[in-house]
Amino acid sequence: MLSRTIPSSGESIPVIGMGTWQTFDKDNTSYPQLKEVLNQFHATGGRLIDSSPMYGKAETVVGDLSSHLPQRDEFFYATKVWIQGKQEGIQQMENSMRKMQRTVLDLIQVHNLVDYKIHLDTLRAWKEQGRIRYIGITHYKDDSHPDLEKIILSEKIDFVQFNYSVLNRNAEKRLLDICSSNGVATLINRPFGEGKLFSLVASHKLPQFAIDHGMQNWSAFFLRYIVSNPSVTCVIPATGNPDHVIENAYGGTEPVLDNGLRKKMAGYIDNL
Numbered sequence: 001m002l003s004r005t006i007p008s009s010g011e012s013i014p015v016i017g018m019g020t021w022q023t024f025d026k027d028n029t030s031y032p033q034l035k036e037v038l039n040q041f042h043a044t045g046g047r048l049i050d051s052s053p054m055y056g057k058a059e060t061v062v063g064d065l066s067s068h069l070p071q072r073d074e075f076f077y078a079t080k081v082w083i084q085g086k087q088e089g090i091q092q093m094e095n096s097m098r099k100m101q102r103t104v105l106d107l108i109q110v111h112n113l114v115d116y117k118i119h120l121d122t123l124r125a126w127k128e129q130g131r132i133r134y135i136g137i138t139h140y141k142d143d144s145h146p147d148l149e150k151i152i153l154s155e156k157i158d159f160v161q162f163n164y165s166v167l168n169r170n171a172e173k174r175l176l177d178i179c180s181s182n183g184v185a186t187l188i189n190r191p192f193g194e195g196k197l198f199s200l201v202a203s204h205k206l207p208q209f210a211i212d213h214g215m216q217n218w219s220a221f222f223l224r225y226i227v228s229n230p231s232v233t234c235v236i237p238a239t240g241n242p243d244h245v246i247e248n249a250y251g252g253t254e255p256v257l258d259n260g261l262r263k264k265m266a267g268y269i270d271n272l
């Protein structure tokens with residue numbers, strides 16, 4: 001799998017990560033299948049797992065399952081803070097550490113910019129103390145991009161997470177470039193538009209030009225479009241299906257696509 005560098009540290013991470021919204025908000029009857037999801041994710045080269053206290057049981061499920069895997073210390077654990085107030089934020093982040101069963105979390109992000117100034121102060125202090133390794137901010141809507149841009153230019157952060165897909169390309173206008181020119185790593189959420197891209201292509205065969213360029217399935221088409229943008233650090237598709245984990249991993253392998261081909265792919269999807 002391709003890797004990208006986190007600008008603030010020089011550390012390398014695999015370009016395909018994994019989200020947990022809905023897919024990991026499950027009770028323990030789903031544990032055998034989700035354990036297989038984590039095993040396949042690691043086996044195919046994935047490392048970054050993204051969760052949030054907003055995702056119901058997801059942080060607990062990640063902790064319960066990963067802590068019993070021999071590869072537990074090889075994952076990159078990311079979660080978020082999503083609450084108003086300094087003390088409330090601290091309490092929520094302490095809970096996340098306990099639920100994810102980690103003494104150090106790799107990344108905590110301010111979810112949807114909720115009370116972000118207050119939480120960034122705490123996150124900087126925690127980073128100083130070695131409780132977390134990186135700090136970030138997130139959103140999932142196009143109309144948040146101007147706010148994300150302002151924060152990138154005014155605050156020192158390691159990661160920004162936002163929405164970007166072959167169908168929704170607003171981040172290409174400015175945000176991706178602003179991240180790379182300011183040394184901020186990018187995490188891409190909703191790469192399949194919450195799965196809606198698969199519905200859009202359900203009655204369409206993968207076009208021959210995509211097959212000719214090494215794309216084996218629609219998942220690779222959607223993900224390769226994203227990772228071929230050099231400002232993308234890691235994409236976090238969510239799945240509860242071990243077979244989909246394997247498909248998604250192909251989206252992070254060579255070859256990286258040139259801009260001409262990417263334009264053709266976007267045009268194809270726009271015309272459906």
Ligand SMILES: NC(=O)c1ccc[n+]([C@@H]2O[C@H](COP(=O)([O-])OP(=O)(O)OC[C@H]3O[C@@H](n4cnc5c(N)ncnc54)[C@H](OP(=O)(O)O)[C@@H]3O)[C@@H](O)[C@H]2O)c1
Binds near residue numbers: 240
């Ligand atoms: N504000 C924020 O911070 C924010 C907002 C939105 C999302 N996020 C993060 O970004 C992650 C990804 O976004 P998302 O969960 O909204 O949507 P997504 O990753 O765009 O789509 C997930 C959907 O795609 C399906 N899927 C995955 N791989 C597939 C494959 N190979 N073939 C067919 N279907 C496939 C999944 O179903 P199966 O389970 O059946 O595979 C699931 O229904 C979230 O889980 C979360 O961690 C963060």
